[in-house]
Amino acid sequence: MAAAEHSGGIGPRLSRRLLIAVALTFLGLFLALPLLVVFVQALSKGIGSYLLAISDPMAWAAIKLTLTVAAIAVPCNLVFGVAAAWAIAKFEFRGKSTLITLIDLPFAVSPVIAGLVFILLFGSHGWFGGLLRAHHIRVVFAVPGIVLATVFVTFPFIARELIPVMQAQGKDDEETALSLGANGWQTFWRVTLPNIRWGLLYGVLLCNARAMGEFGAVSVVSGHVRGQTNTMPLHVEILYNEYNYTAAFAVASLLALLALLTLAGKSFLEWRQPELRRAQPVRDRTRRQIT
Amino acid sequence: MSIALRGVAKQFGEFAAVKNIDLDVPTGALIALLGPSGCGKTTLLRIIAGLEIPDEGQVLFDGRDATLWPIRDRNVGFVFQHYALFRHMSVAENIAFGLKVKRRRERPPAAEIRKKVSSLLELVQLDWAGERYPAQLSGGQRQRVALARALAVAPDVLLLDEPFGALDSQVRHELRRWLRRLHDELHFTSIFVTHDQQEAIELADTIVVLNRGRIEQCGVPSEVYDVPTSAFVHRFLGQVNELPVRFRDGRAFLGPIDISAAADVRTGSADNIALIRPHEIEIGSETLGWPATVVAVRVIGPIVRLELCAEGQPASERLEAEISRERYAGERFKVGQKVGLRFRRWQLYPAGATAG
Numbered sequence: 001m002a003a004a005e006h007s008g009g010i011g012p013r014l015s016r017r018l019l020i021a022v023a024l025t026f027l028g029l030f031l032a033l034p035l036l037v038v039f040v041q042a043l044s045k046g047i048g049s050y051l052l053a054i055s056d057p058m059a060w061a062a063i064k065l066t067l068t069v070a071a072i073a074v075p076c077n078l079v080f081g082v083a084a085a086w087a088i089a090k091f092e093f094r095g096k097s098t099l100i101t102l103i104d105l106p107f108a109v110s111p112v113i114a115g116l117v118f119i120l121l122f123g124s125h126g127w128f129g130g131l132l133r134a135h136h137i138r139v140v141f142a143v144p145g146i147v148l149a150t151v152f153v154t155f156p157f158i159a160r161e162l163i164p165v166m167q168a169q170g171k172d173d174e175e176t177a178l179s180l181g182a183n184g185w186q187t188f189w190r191v192t193l194p195n196i197r198w199g200l201l202y203g204v205l206l207c208n209a210r211a212m213g214e215f216g217a218v219s220v221v222s223g224h225v226r227g228q229t230n231t232m233p234l235h236v237e238i239l240y241n242e243y244n245y246t247a248a249f250a251v252a253s254l255l256a257l258l259a260l261l262t263l264a265g266k267s268f269l270e271w272r273q274p275e276l277r278r279a280q281p282v283r284d285r286t287r288r289q290i291t
Numbered sequence: 292m293s294i295a296l297r298g299v300a301k302q303f304g305e306f307a308a309v310k311n312i313d314l315d316v317p318t319g320a321l322i323a324l325l326g327p328s329g330c331g332k333t334t335l336l337r338i339i340a341g342l343e344i345p346d347e348g349q350v351l352f353d354g355r356d357a358t359l360w361p362i363r364d365r366n367v368g369f370v371f372q373h374y375a376l377f378r379h380m381s382v383a384e385n386i387a388f389g390l391k392v393k394r395r396r397e398r399p400p401a402a403e404i405r406k407k408v409s410s411l412l413e414l415v416q417l418d419w420a421g422e423r424y425p426a427q428l429s430g431g432q433r434q435r436v437a438l439a440r441a442l443a444v445a446p447d448v449l450l451l452d453e454p455f456g457a458l459d460s461q462v463r464h465e466l467r468r469w470l471r472r473l474h475d476e477l478h479f480t481s482i483f484v485t486h487d488q489q490e491a492i493e494l495a496d497t498i499v500v501l502n503r504g505r506i507e508q509c510g511v512p513s514e515v516y517d518v519p520t521s522a523f524v525h526r527f528l529g530q531v532n533e534l535p536v537r538f539r540d541g542r543a544f545l546g547p548i549d550i551s552a553a554a555d556v557r558t559g560s561a562d563n564i565a566l567i568r569p570h571e572i573e574i575g576s577e578t579l580g581w582p583a584t585v586v587a588v589r590v591i592g593p594i595v596r597l598e599l600c601a602e603g604q605p606a607s608e609r610l611e612a613e614i615s616r617e618r619y620a621g622e623r624f625k626v627g628q629k630v631g632l633r634f635r636r637w638q639l640y641p642a643g644a645t646a647g
Contacts, residue, residue, distance in 0.1 A: 172371045172373060172375035173375050173377060175342055175362070175369065175371075175375070176369060176371065176375045176377075176437075176440075177377075177388070177392075178361075178362045178363055179340060179341075179342075179362050179363070179367060179368065179369040179441075180363075180368075180388055180389035180392065180440065180441070180443075180444055181363045181389055181392055181393060181444055182363065182388070182389075182392040183363065183392075186392045190377075190388070190392070191377055194377075194379040195378075195379070
């Protein structure tokens with residue numbers, strides 16, 4: 001043991017410590033410290049003014065709008081993500097690689113551009129602007145536009161999470177269920193969904209965090225109408241621009257709290273997931289090594 | 292239920308997986324689809340199951356055209372190499388699955404399902420494991436659960452895709468015997484896919500040897516082993532030695548041995564090869580037939596394998612012969628020893644058809 005350490009020399013041990021130190025310093029400076037500042041600033045004038053800032057009707061409207069948008073966007077992407085991942089993982093068809101590339105598009109495009117696209121499409125001078133005006137439907141600078149932009153931006157999270165999970169699991173389970181007489185629906189609910197539930201939950205969590213926190217795309221299409229089309233991130237910006245720091249950080253602290261909860265949930269799932277996902281293959285592998 | 296394939300073909304992109312297959316599987320048969328990987332055996336099985344639709348041809352179940360029937364209407368049990376057990380369900384829930392998903396009016400009451408499950412657990416000798424989860428079982432146990440699950444819906448046909456491929460040889464042997472017993476007791480029609488000739492010979496009534504999407508030969512195991520109709524089948528079922536047939540003065544020779552007397556020598560055609568199984572080589576004293584040197588001796592359980600370098604052959608082309616342990620106990624062949632060879636039996640094939 002001592003000999004091994006000695007032959008390893010001081011170099012590797014030193015560089016290990018150095019690397020850890022650098023990583024921790026960076027984490028502290030750029031991640032932990034800002035998070036701390038958010039909470040310190042939010043509570044700087046006491047808990048009373050913190051609660052007052054949060055219970056402000058405009059802040060409430062922003063919170064409600066954010067929750068509403070997430071409540072629409074996440075289920076949309078849930079359905080889309082499961083369908084897309086299913087199609088990609090379990091079937092061979094023409095245009096499959098194009099579909100995979102398209103799913104990644106929202107990650108590649110800047111959110112501001114995504115917002116602008118919706119203005120171009122649905123704005124009063126946009127492609128469908130006339131049609132929408134004729135039917136008295138408002139998309140841009142209204143809730144539908146915010147939902148559309150959010151759906152677009154958070155589109156890849158669930159599909160991306162599920163595709164590798166479903167690809168790894170293959171089609172055997174589904175084909176077995178069908179051969180045992182199950183119909184498509186029974187196969188999905190009783191076999192496929194239980195197999196992907198942890199990956200799905202993980203994707204939903206990330207998708208939700210992004211849906212609530214999205215700024216760029218939403219900012220372009222929202223129109224910043226206070227109490228009507230202001231989501232939480234937009235509200236934080238407005239408060240900040242009005243030099244209302246305490247209120248701004250109070251609302252921001254709620255978003256930060258959401259982030260922390262998401263992280264906690266994520267690490268819980270990561271702790272659960274490998275248990276469930278690897279339980280079978282690991283045993284198989286050990287058996288093979290023995291034989 | 293009897294199954295018949297009529298001119299079945301299936302293409303995957305540019306790759307023709309099976310080509311124009313005709314096959315009859317009588318009711319109650321136990322048939323092996325045997326061949327190297329990529330020969331189309333699994334595709335054929337999946338076509339019978341309804342997991343693939345053939346591009347051409349028909350699948351007949353008891354004479355009725357079942358080509359386009361969905362899998363759930365075919366009443367077939369399908370067992371995968373990697374078991375495909377539902378890992379979030381207990382063993383008992385796995386076995387009950389096929390009964391629980393039945394349409395309401397066909398579904399047996401819960402008590403009856405429980406009874407059926409416990410009798411199936413007993414049948415596969417896992418009555419203690421009902422509440423376990425698949426991850427807690429060994430490979431052989433999991434495959435038995437998969438079989439019980441397939442049998443729960445009382446299929447007319449049991450289809451098995453390399454069912455023992457992922458198991459170690461001891462367990463594989465046990466499961467084979469067990470499956471054979473089960474088949475004989477329950478009288479369903481079974482078709483299994485394997486690349487292991489030993490498994491096919493041990494388990495099946497009929498072996499269908501496939502090569503490059505076509506049936507090479509179909510027959511009972513002893514027939515396919517002893518009277519192969521092509522060099523491919525001869526090579527695929529067991530070990531072979533290959534020797535070119537040489538012609539001199541209108542007579543045919545294997546090394547120095549004159550084989551012109553044998554009926555199947557097509558004298559004059561210069562492109563014949565002889566395939567000889569290791570146990571068909573006779574070894575005797577130096578004066579017998581073809582002089583050779585023993586270069587390796589290996590005792591393998593009941594048999595002893597000798598590697599021989601025959602006179603006039605390149606050193607890299609060794610012949611492999613097998614003798615019984617008893618004979619070896621008497622004669623003790625040693626490395627370096629000079630011996631003589633003779634061939635009890637051989638089969639000739641045109642050398643051009645060597646592609647396998």
